[in-house]
Amino acid sequence: MNTEPLQRWLAQRRPTTHRFPYDCVVDAYQHHGKQFVPKTWTTLLHSARERLPQVSGPHGHLAAFLDTTLDKTDNKYDYRSYLALPLLPIPDPDSSTERADRLLAHRDRFHLLLLSDLIDFELRAVDNIEAPLPQLRPDPPVVRKRLRHAVRATAPALRRLSFDMRAAADSVTLARRLTAMTSIDRTKADQLMVRTTMLPVFTVHDEYLFIRVLQAFELTFGLLAVDLAAVIAAVAEDRLPAAGIRLTSAATLLHETTPLWPLLATMQPEAFHTFRAYTDGASAVQSRAYKLVESLCHTPDPQRLRSVAYQSVPDVYARIGRGQTSLDDALDTIRAADHRALAEIPVLADGIRQFATAVHRWRRTHYSLAVRMLGTHQPGTGATLGTPYLLYGRDQPVFRNSHDQTDFLGCSGV
Numbered sequence: 001m002n003t004e005p006l007q008r009w010l011a012q013r014r015p016t017t018h019r020f021p022y023d024c025v026v027d028a029y030q031h032h033g034k035q036f037v038p039k040t041w042t043t044l045l046h047s048a049r050e051r052l053p054q055v056s057g058p059h060g061h062l063a064a065f066l067d068t069t070l071d072k073t074d075n076k077y078d079y080r081s082y083l084a085l086p087l088l089p090i091p092d093p094d095s096s097t098e099r100a101d102r103l104l105a106h107r108d109r110f111h112l113l114l115l116s117d118l119i120d121f122e123l124r125a126v127d128n129i130e131a132p133l134p135q136l137r138p139d140p141p142v143v144r145k146r147l148r149h150a151v152r153a154t155a156p157a158l159r160r161l162s163f164d165m166r167a168a169a170d171s172v173t174l175a176r177r178l179t180a181m182t183s184i185d186r187t188k189a190d191q192l193m194v195r196t197t198m199l200p201v202f203t204v205h206d207e208y209l210f211i212r213v214l215q216a217f218e219l220t221f222g223l224l225a226v227d228l229a230a231v232i233a234a235v236a237e238d239r240l241p242a243a244g245i246r247l248t249s250a251a252t253l254l255h256e257t258t259p260l261w262p263l264l265a266t267m268q269p270e271a272f273h274t275f276r277a278y279t280d281g282a283s284a285v286q287s288r289a290y291k292l293v294e295s296l297c298h299t300p301d302p303q304r305l306r307s308v309a310y311q312s313v314p315d316v317y318a319r320i321g322r323g324q325t326s327l328d329d330a331l332d333t334i335r336a337a338d339h340r341a342l343a344e345i346p347v348l349a350d351g352i353r354q355f356a357t358a359v360h361r362w363r364r365t366h367y368s369l370a371v372r373m374l375g376t377h378q379p380g381t382g383a384t385l386g387t388p389y390l391l392y393g394r395d396q397p398v399f400r401n402s403h404d405q406t407d408f409l410g411c412s413g414v
Contacts, residue, residue, distance in 0.1 A: 001028040006044050010051065017057030020048070025069065026195055030132035033202040034072060035278040042073045061087065065196050078312075079286035082279060083215050084197040090289060091222035093229035093296075100230065100246065104253070107223045108157035110193075111216055116182040117194045118212040119150050119175045125205065126172055136271045137205045146209065147175040149263035153216075154178065156256040201278040206271035213264045214284065220257050221289035224250050228296040228327060231351075235330040240345040247351030254358040261365045265372070272373050286312040295319070297359075297398050299326045356398040 005021035028041050049066040052059055064086040067074070071081035080086065089110055096103055122143050124131040138146070148171035158165055163181055168174035197215065200207040227250040234243035284290070291313045294300070299320060300310065310317045334341050342348060 001031050001041075003028075003040055003044055006041075006048070010044065010047055015051065015055050017055055017059060017062045020062055022065070022192065022196055026198070027132075029069065029199045031203070033275075033278070034069070034199055035201045042070060045069050046073075061192065061196070068196075068199060077281045079282045079284055080288070082201070082282035083211060083218065084199055085215075085218060087193060087197050088215060088219065089193075090218055091226045093226050093292065096223075096226045100227070100249070103223060103226060104249075105161065107219055107253075108160050110219055111157050112154055112161070112182050113186070113190055113194055114197075114212050114216050114219070115150055115154050116179050117198075118209060119147060120179045121208050122147055122150070123172070123175060123179065133200060133203050133205045133208055135202075135204045136268060136274065138266070138268055138271075142266055142268070144171050146263060146266040147171040149259055149266065151175055151178055153257075153259035153263055155259075200275065202275040204271045204275040206267045207275045209264065209267055210272070210275075213260050216260060217257065218287065218289050220253060221287070221293050224254060225289055225292035225296060227253075228293060232296065232325055232327050232330045235327070235334060236325070238334075240334070240341070240348045244345060244348030244351035247348070247355050251351065251354035251358040254355070254362060257362070258365070261369060265369055267373070269373055283312075285309050288313045288316055291316045292319075295324065296326055298328045299324070359398045 002024065005024040009015050009019065009021055025041070025045070029037055032038065045066055049063070049070065052063055052066075055062070065084075067076075068081050068084050068087065071077040089106065091103060091107065098106075121131065125137055125143055126140065126147075151165075151171065151174050155165070158178075165174070165178065165181070168177060198208065198211060200211060227246055231243045231246050231250070234240070234246065285308060291310060295316060304310065305317065305320065310320075331342065
């Protein structure tokens with residue numbers, strides 16, 4: 001891997017962000033793996049980061065990219081930097097203020113970008129084209145199965161974005177059709193986002209799949225957190241039918257992620273155990289989006305708050321400490337004013353049941369996959385507690401069980 005493009009950029013008296021040689025840096029990281037990228041590269045990237053104050057153009061993406069590439073040398077490697085989450089447009093309750101339909105359209109678009117990039121990567125393996133991450137490539141039948149699940153995982157977003165996917169005789173043909181169709185309106189910003197968010201720790205083929213699926217989950221959980229915040233606001237304003245409709249939409253979105261699990265299950269255990277040896281420090285227990293969803297459903301008890309799950313997401317912990325209102329809290333207020341109020345709003349009751357059911361199914365499926373990959377007594381990714389904990393944290397009730405006949409939230413843990 002040639003460092004000359006990066007050296008030339010650094011040698012400029014006034015370098016610009018839009019001319020930064022992202023491609024050569026990404027190529028080097030995918031060739032060596034972040035764990036083994038030569039010091040020559042990290043030294044030059046440190047120099048690039050030091051020069052940022054003198055660089056022309058918007059610094060946001062480049063600064064986040066440099067921090068992500070240098071996370072191991074900075075001793076700041078974690079789940080967010082492993083998945084390059086600062087470079088992804090993760091929805092957030094504090095900043096995502098657009099209408100629900102617009103937010104869903106944005107999520108769908110980036111969901112397609114991530115999965116179509118994964119599909120394109122797998123097609124290169126089918127075609128025996130030289131590609132990064134060459135170790136432990138899966139056999140052709142596994143790749144075809146993987147492509148079938150990946151295409152299926154894009155279907156709801158494709159429909160909402162009005163893409164017309166014609167049927168095909170086999171999964172490979174359908175996958176080629178999908179990548180061609182979704183590449184038509186891809187912008188330079190899209191291409192940059194997709195390119196810079198794939199910085200694996202090693203050179204095992206299946207890590208590409210692992211990263212893209214977890215990124216897709218993070219996009220969805222970010223939007224679910226926004227949805228829950230909107231539901232809580234609607235309940236506080238006594239717009240209970242609107243709250244029920246939004247919660248039902250959130251349940252549908254989470255249910256639509258179901259095909260991502262059989263897609264992830266095509267990952268070869270040997271491949272997983274090979275690259276996870278270099279992921280110490282990064283665990284999905286550190287997922288901010290998931291903890292936001294959990295805490296917006298139900299305020300965690302003190303023991304849960306003291307767990308590694310919440311200590312790993314200090315800003316979410318701080319939100320709870322400042323008195324963040326959960327959906328349980330908002331509904332308790334309604335119930336206290338009129339214990340019959342919730343029973344008289346069937347659409348809200350139905351939304352609550354659907355969302356709780358969707359979360360429980362998601363957790364159960366995730367747990368079964370964790371057992372398949374790790375066994376029942378193995379530590380989890382990043383030296384966390386493994387299968388006694390879910391990848392995204394210990395299984396908790398979605399909502400509090402108050403044993404109140406008017407309480408539609410009562411759901412015990414799995």
